[in-house]
Amino acid sequence: MRSAAFRGEGNFAALLVAPSLIVLVVTTTFPLIYLFWSSFQNINLAMPFLDGFAGLDNYRRMMADGNFWHSIGLTAIYTISTVVLQVVIGLGLALLVMRIPAGQWLFRIVAILPIVLAPVVVGLFFRTLMFAPEFGILDFVVRWAGFGPVNWLGSPTPALVSVIIIHTWQWTPFAFLVLLASLAALPPDVYEAARIDRANALQRFWHITLPLIRPALVIVIIMRAMIALSAFAAIFAATGGGPGTATEILNLYAYRTSFVTLDFGYGSALAVALLVITLIVSGMLFYMRTARTT
Amino acid sequence: MARNPHQAARLRRGIVLYAVVGLLLFVWAFPIFWAVVVSLKSETEVLAYPPNIIFEPTVRNYRDALVGGFSILPSFATSFIISGLTTVLTIMLAVPCAYAFARLRLRGKKALGFYTLVTQMVPPVGLVIPYFLILNRVGWLDTYQGMVVVYLTFSLPFAIWLMVSYMEDIPCEMEEAAFLDKANRFQALWHVVLPQVRGGIAVTVIFVFLNAWNEFLFAVQLGGNDVRPVTVAMYNFVSVEQTLWAKLSAAALIAMLPMIIIGFAAQRQIVKGLTVGAVKGGGRR
Numbered sequence: 001m002r003s004a005a006f007r008g009e010g011n012f013a014a015l016l017v018a019p020s021l022i023v024l025v026v027t028t029t030f031p032l033i034y035l036f037w038s039s040f041q042n043i044n045l046a047m048p049f050l051d052g053f054a055g056l057d058n059y060r061r062m063m064a065d066g067n068f069w070h071s072i073g074l075t076a077i078y079t080i081s082t083v084v085l086q087v088v089i090g091l092g093l094a095l096l097v098m099r100i101p102a103g104q105w106l107f108r109i110v111a112i113l114p115i116v117l118a119p120v121v122v123g124l125f126f127r128t129l130m131f132a133p134e135f136g137i138l139d140f141v142v143r144w145a146g147f148g149p150v151n152w153l154g155s156p157t158p159a160l161v162s163v164i165i166i167h168t169w170q171w172t173p174f175a176f177l178v179l180l181a182s183l184a185a186l187p188p189d190v191y192e193a194a195r196i197d198r199a200n201a202l203q204r205f206w207h208i209t210l211p212l213i214r215p216a217l218v219i220v221i222i223m224r225a226m227i228a229l230s231a232f233a234a235i236f237a238a239t240g241g242g243p244g245t246a247t248e249i250l251n252l253y254a255y256r257t258s259f260v261t262l263d264f265g266y267g268s269a270l271a272v273a274l275l276v277i278t279l280i281v282s283g284m285l286f287y288m289r290t291a292r293t294t
Numbered sequence: 295m296a297r298n299p300h301q302a303a304r305l306r307r308g309i310v311l312y313a314v315v316g317l318l319l320f321v322w323a324f325p326i327f328w329a330v331v332v333s334l335k336s337e338t339e340v341l342a343y344p345p346n347i348i349f350e351p352t353v354r355n356y357r358d359a360l361v362g363g364f365s366i367l368p369s370f371a372t373s374f375i376i377s378g379l380t381t382v383l384t385i386m387l388a389v390p391c392a393y394a395f396a397r398l399r400l401r402g403k404k405a406l407g408f409y410t411l412v413t414q415m416v417p418p419v420g421l422v423i424p425y426f427l428i429l430n431r432v433g434w435l436d437t438y439q440g441m442v443v444v445y446l447t448f449s450l451p452f453a454i455w456l457m458v459s460y461m462e463d464i465p466c467e468m469e470e471a472a473f474l475d476k477a478n479r480f481q482a483l484w485h486v487v488l489p490q491v492r493g494g495i496a497v498t499v500i501f502v503f504l505n506a507w508n509e510f511l512f513a514v515q516l517g518g519n520d521v522r523p524v525t526v527a528m529y530n531f532v533s534v535e536q537t538l539w540a541k542l543s544a545a546a547l548i549a550m551l552p553m554i555i556i557g558f559a560a561q562r563q564i565v566k567g568l569t570v571g572a573v574k575g576g577g578r579r
Contacts, residue, residue, distance in 0.1 A: 012479045013398035020391035020454060021406060028413045028447045031424035096315050108561060110323045116557035118508035120525045121546045124532050125329050128539050135341055137328055173322065174568060181569040230417035233510035237529060254419045259515060264423060271420040278417055
């Protein structure tokens with residue numbers, strides 16, 4: 001009797017799950033298998049007569065490719081700096097806003113705007129209205145403050161700084177809103193107890209607040225790291241990966257190799273590399289999440 | 295009187311607090327504020343140096359963006375069709391699946407849930423390359439059906455997991471009561487569970503629609519002349535017309551208007567959606 005009911009439940013569950021899983025297998029897993037396959041092929045739309053099985057050639061080429069290692073380095077810089085900036089500024093701002101008795105709504109409203117804008121639009125706004133030489137407002141302010149004209153998007157280091165600023169501007173509100181919500185959900189009595197124990201503000205933050213919001217903090221770090229690793233539209237719109245390859249993170253390098261150089265075989269291998277890196281990083285971060293701090 | 299120095303210190307701290315917080319507020323609000331200002335200027339006014347704060351506002355850019363030669367309306371309609379279709383399909387698929395994941399016994403459920411989670415982590419560039427080759431072969435490049443299929447890749451896993459967290463929050467008792475009334479499982483899902491997760495479905499709809507509307511990489515590579523969403527139209531505008539910033543600002547603000555409205559109207563729901571996984575923390579993911 002009971003097992004019959006269970007079987008009924010299992011069948012019903014399978015019926016509900018099947019359509020989604022079939023769609024997922026067809027739309028994501030199948031293309032990924034195709035990606036792996038094409039990473040072992042020569043597929044060059046510019047030179048189709050060379051197409052054919054390439055074995056490990058694309059991967060061997062990758063190991064010897066200076067541009068690949070350069071893009072890996074940029075990916076690391078971009079991901080780590082944007083995640084750290086988002087979390088530090090977002091948490092700092094959330095802690096400050098928590099202490100404001102009135103006007104929190106204003107921050108929530110302002111914070112929602114960057115999040116709902118398309119990254120490509122944000123990239124275009126910053127490229128023109130903010131960073132453009134002379135007429136961009138940031139360039140104007142920097143010159144007015146006496147730091148001379150900076151070719152924001154036209155020279156390598158400022159361009160990298162610029163795309164990091166753009167990403168940080170757009171996504172810090174995400175960290176801010178999530179952390180503000182988790183701070184607001186903390187029970188006030190632990191603070192009372194700590195205050196009676198004469199803990200100062202820093203001690204209270206370090207020993208009480210931080211451990212309590214650690215789960216939320218780790219989730220934010222995981223989500224932001226995943227997004228930063230495959231950031232595309234804002235960089236593409238602001239610099240296109242340039243000047244030269246100064247802002248060409250691995251994601252853009254794989255894209256350009258495929259769709260500009262039309263070398264789909266090598267582009268696939270680069271995309272596989274990004275996929276592997278993404279899975280390793282997320283695995284590490286998830287491990288961090290479950291590991292206990294003592 | 296004795297408390298005066300204490301009060302002064304507190305006042306000073308308060309002023310510093312508001313100054314810092316106000317500055318950050320300004321930094322985050324300014325780019326959007328400035329885009330609005332520029333969109334109301336004439337093109338010659340935009341290129342005035344130093345930039346003018348006081349000027350005669352004009353709505354010409356908005357008129358041009360709507361009915362001019364570069365009208366954004368066709369792209370607007372395209373985005374609406376793609377995002378709408380993606381949202382409807384995603385919800386129809388994700389809600390039953392999430393119910394099973396959250397509430398029903400199913401062999402291999404954990405593995406299937408993990409699989410769903412991992413598909414969500416696939417970097418888009420790893421999909422746009424094979425999709426270009428596949429859709430090219432099938433003849434689905436620059437078609438609505440091609441775009442919607444591709445958009446399911448990121449909207450479906452996301453929607454399933456968001457809905458799972460809402461499904462987990464509703465109490466079991468009402469379903470059990472329904473079973474006692476001889477309702478079958480499907481009736482219980484339709485009449486008892488669904489009404490309770492309406493809020494969660496609303497949040498999921500908002501996120502799926504928003505992500506589809508703002509998507510760029512797939513759109514620029516797998517779309518084309520027939521299917522050109524607003525994000526691609528904006529990008530092309532700048533590539534062709536380097537200097538028409540006022541028109542760009544106006545067009546971009548119109549393109550983003552649905553998202554801005556959603557942001558204001560559903561601000562509470564969006565924050566809830568963003569935090570649903572984070573605040574619950576522990577979770578079983």
